[in-house]
Amino acid sequence: MRITRRSLLGTIAAGTVLPAFPLCAATGELRASVRDVQLAPGNFPTTQMWVYGDTAPGPTIRATQGARVVREVVNDLPQATTVHWHGIRLENAMDGVPDLTQDPIAPGERFTYDFSVPDAGTYWYHSHFNALEQVSRGLSGPLIVEEAEPPEVDDDIVLALSDWRLVDPAAISEDFGNRHDASHAGRIGNFVTTNGTAAFSRSVKRNQRLRLRLINMAPARIFELSVQGLSGWVAAIDGMPVEQLLPIGQMFLAPGGRIDLIADVTADVGQEAFLLEIFQGEGFALAAFPVEKGGEKRRGAQAALPLNPGQQALPQMGEARTVPLSMDGGAMRGLREATYQGEKLDGQALAQQGIFWAFNGQAGAPPTPLAEIARGETLRIPLMNQTAFPHAMHLHGHHFREVLPTGGLGPARDTILVDPGTVREIAVLCDNPGDWLFHCHMLSHHAAGMATWIKVL
Ligand code: C2O
Numbered sequence: 001m002r003i004t005r006r007s008l009l010g011t012i013a014a015g016t017v018l019p020a021f022p023l024c025a026a027t028g029e030l031r032a033s034v035r036d037v038q039l040a041p042g043n044f045p046t047t048q049m050w051v052y053g054d055t056a057p058g059p060t061i062r063a064t065q066g067a068r069v070v071r072e073v074v075n076d077l078p079q080a081t082t083v084h085w086h087g088i089r090l091e092n093a094m095d096g097v098p099d100l101t102q103d104p105i106a107p108g109e110r111f112t113y114d115f116s117v118p119d120a121g122t123y124w125y126h127s128h129f130n131a132l133e134q135v136s137r138g139l140s141g142p143l144i145v146e147e148a149e150p151p152e153v154d155d156d157i158v159l160a161l162s163d164w165r166l167v168d169p170a171a172i173s174e175d176f177g178n179r180h181d182a183s184h185a186g187r188i189g190n191f192v193t194t195n196g197t198a199a200f201s202r203s204v205k206r207n208q209r210l211r212l213r214l215i216n217m218a219p220a221r222i223f224e225l226s227v228q229g230l231s232g233w234v235a236a237i238d239g240m241p242v243e244q245l246l247p248i249g250q251m252f253l254a255p256g257g258r259i260d261l262i263a264d265v266t267a268d269v270g271q272e273a274f275l276l277e278i279f280q281g282e283g284f285a286l287a288a289f290p291v292e293k294g295g296e297k298r299r300g301a302q303a304a305l306p307l308n309p310g311q312q313a314l315p316q317m318g319e320a321r322t323v324p325l326s327m328d329g330g331a332m333r334g335l336r337e338a339t340y341q342g343e344k345l346d347g348q349a350l351a352q353q354g355i356f357w358a359f360n361g362q363a364g365a366p367p368t369p370l371a372e373i374a375r376g377e378t379l380r381i382p383l384m385n386q387t388a389f390p391h392a393m394h395l396h397g398h399h400f401r402e403v404l405p406t407g408g409l410g411p412a413r414d415t416i417l418v419d420p421g422t423v424r425e426i427a428v429l430c431d432n433p434g435d436w437l438f439h440c441h442m443l444s445h446h447a448a449g450m451a452t453w454i455k456v457l
């Protein structure tokens with residue numbers, strides 16, 4: 001396969017040095033502000049972004065499993081904001097959903113998030129207020145929860161994938177109200193980055209074992225991924241270890257989703273290994289790993305990662321309640337009508353307000369939950385995608401399992417990609433009390449109606 005250096009803007013500046021993520025203590029400040037960032041290659045102007053700290057993505061927060069994470073978010077933005085800790089099974093009050101779990105943090109105000117992290121793995125944080133705009137401007141960052149005894153690897157590398165819509169030539173396009181995006185596949189960027197650069201590169205040694213933590217932070221892009229010069233396994237999905245390591249194959253990473261790979265460097269010394277995005281049949285380098293001389297022998301067998309508490313209790317299928325979710329609307333399947341803010345409106349009136357999608361005839365998070373369920377009960381939700389587009393459904397505060405057509409249960413996850421015209425059923429053991437948002441993580445779709453919530457009593 002032909003490997004292309006990803007550079008939709010032009011040539012990549014030679015010798016771009018990757019910024020190391022500053023490692024933060026478990027408590028501290030997380031300041032959201034407007035900053036000029038060198039996002040595009042060095043021969044382009046800087047980009048005015050909204051960031052946590054000084055960079056997009058923001059600082060990597062690392063905490064040990066079971067520890068508390070305390071961050072005082074300081075809002076230096078021109079808009080209100082909140083922070084959501086994606087994939088963490090935390091207390092509802094810390095979940096960062098405006099109006100559902102907290103008041104928005106007004107400009108100039110502060111809010112302290114304080115929660116513990118019960119499950120090891122790869123997570124992330126991002127703005128959840130006006131998220132289409134705020135995430136598209138840069139407000140996201142990695143959140144890594146380390147195992148008390150991490151697996152032995154030679155390097156542990158976070159690869160935060162995103163895309164940006166840049167115009168003339170390196171400004172964030174401010175067409176957040178774009179109706180074509182809202183009613184089609186969402187805001188897809190024209191510039192793809194890994195850890196905030198289009199030229200991410202990290203030296204490795206032949207035969208080294210790497211842990212690669214892939215996070216899709218893009219507003220709507222589904223990454224089709226593969227590797228070259230690396231051989232190994234998928235070790236975790238959405239933070240949760242898979243029970244048995246799976247060989248790396250073709251991977252689709254939906255917005256919000258994460259995959260942990262554990263892989264050995266098999267490319268020859270002097271060559272490069274790659275994480276690739278497969279795009280229109282071509283492989284684009286998302287990350288390059290130039291191979292230096294090193295260990296002569298590959299390491300031995302790799303054990304699966306220890307399971308997290310959050311995946312050990314399985315949904316109780318026998319006593320489960322089933323609440324179907326019909327996903328409707330979008331281009332080519334226009335909404336005929338839906339209830340929006342308590343009013344039944346026709347498709348045209350909805351479109352005028354930027355609403356193109358509905359769940360069970362409701363556009364936008366409704367005043368009453370999709371389901372109200374007692375703590376410890378299992379909820380089954382057949383996700384019926386009647387639209388012409390894929391949707392990345394994300395549930396807050398819980399991991400769920402897909403109910404496979406064979407009747408078995410898929411791996412624990414917090415985000416699932418539902419292809420157009422298909423039904424994917426999920427089962428959730430609802431063991432975390434509170435009001436939990438359930439929405440499409442294509443942020444343009446969320447903003448255009450694809451949201452509901454469940455209440456766990
Ligand atoms: Cu990653 Cu509701 O969000």
Ligand code: CU
Binds near residue numbers: 390392440442445
């Ligand atoms: Cu969607």
